[in-house]
Amino acid sequence: MLGAHPDRMKTAEIITAGEYFGISASTMRVALSRASTAGDVLRVDGGYELSDRLRARQRHQDEAVEDIGAAWDGTWEMAVVVVAGRSGADRASLRDDLHGARLAELREGVWMRPANLRRPRTYEQDPVLDCFTVGPREDAAELASRLWDLKAWATHGEDLLGDVEEVTDPALRLAVAANIVRLLTADPLLPRDLVPQGWPGERLRRAYLAYQQELRGVAGLGS
Secondary structure: OOOOOOOOEEHHHHHHHHHHOOOOHHHHHHHHHHHHHOOOEEEEOOEEEEOHHHHHHHHHHHHHHHOOEOOOOOOEEEEEEOOOOOOHHHHHHHHHHHHHOOOEEEEOOEEEEEOOEOOOOHHHHOOOEEEEEEOOOOOHHHHHHHHOOHHHHHHHHHHHHHHHHHOOOHHHHHHHHHHHHHHHHOOOOOOHHHOOOOOOHHHHHHHHHHHHHHHHHHHOOOO
16 A cells, blocks of 8 residues: 555455455454554545545655756755754654655754755754755765665665565565665665766665555555
């Protein structure tokens, strides 16, 4: 359902998809009931749709798969924490929000990224932050390599591209696809000039979109 657009699916479609992965109809119905009780999905006429929490996760996932990068003028977003004495839970929540906005921490309390994304900077509304658009004097590619482990990300991406080509078992392919979208969710979506040569981001997006289409066919959702 996270990969379905719209995210509302009929019960029969969900059960058909489950059977493709070797999950019986009765087991899938129990899982749907438990997911509904937990508030992960909502019952609608003849089926289910995602809860608000999972819709937010879907939006973040789609952001990575669709690549919301835009032309870059060389400027960077910067967010600086200016309020001390916050609880550990508040600090962790802010870190999650900033990571979700694809910023990385340069040093404690200072977060940055290239200003190349077509998305609202909702984090700027947080009262504990002062936010700026800046132009660092440091070489942009070197700064990006300090903020993100780009080599490790690319290596992992190449491994997953190999897996999605080789794996045929439906359940294992689902696991590979889940790992692809998890990796894409962590993609900083940098300008092309700042990523290493051969960066696999676009190839991973194409592979995941092809897998989504594959699942839509299995569930009988069409194109």
